[in-house]
Amino acid sequence: MGLFDSLRRKRGKDRPGTLRQANKQDTSHLDEWANTRTGVEAYVEPRTNVTDTTVVLVAHDGEWTRRRIADFDAALEFGRKRQIPVYEVARVGYPKRMRDYMARQKEAGGS
Template sequence: MGLFDRLRGKRKPGTLRGATKQDTSHLDEWASSRTGVEAYVEPRTNVTDTTVVLVAHDGEWTRRRISDFDAAMDFGRKRSIPVYEVARVGYPKRMRDYMARQKREGRA
């Protein structure tokens, strides 16, 4: 182990960080504080692990890692949130509208 290896952390370059309890608690808190929440699962890529995007009724959204599609389905089932695959259905229009409003208002 080199001198700077300890400072860099234990992960090797190119390895993905998996979902943590903090990710799940953020999703829990976010979903419980908003109405009309739906979940959109993004598949794993070379750069990121599987993620889930929660979108509220007004288009506000958040994204966090989740271990896999089945975990996203369990998350949605436990909270009565519909779960969709982004690759099949795309993102909802209200999410795009929300981002456009944020950009116009100078918040993004």
């Protein structure tokens, strides 16, 4: 047994630096969230070295949530099934109402 063998065996799914894939809990959260808000739009954030592809759902009042999604095509399909417009954050940025919502939350002492 070599000096680094034990380190090699620890490589696995919950190891720091390993991206977690989107799962059913992520999709369920997005479904429930979208079904309980009005004016929802989806903003897809591309995969980076640190995070997998994510989708930010933004309601009419700027309230938002973020979860992982498999890829851009999965986000398009999610939006198509729910009649939600889907945008690429890299192209259009985040909506002003989202920034306004965060400012209101900060002002009110929320998170």
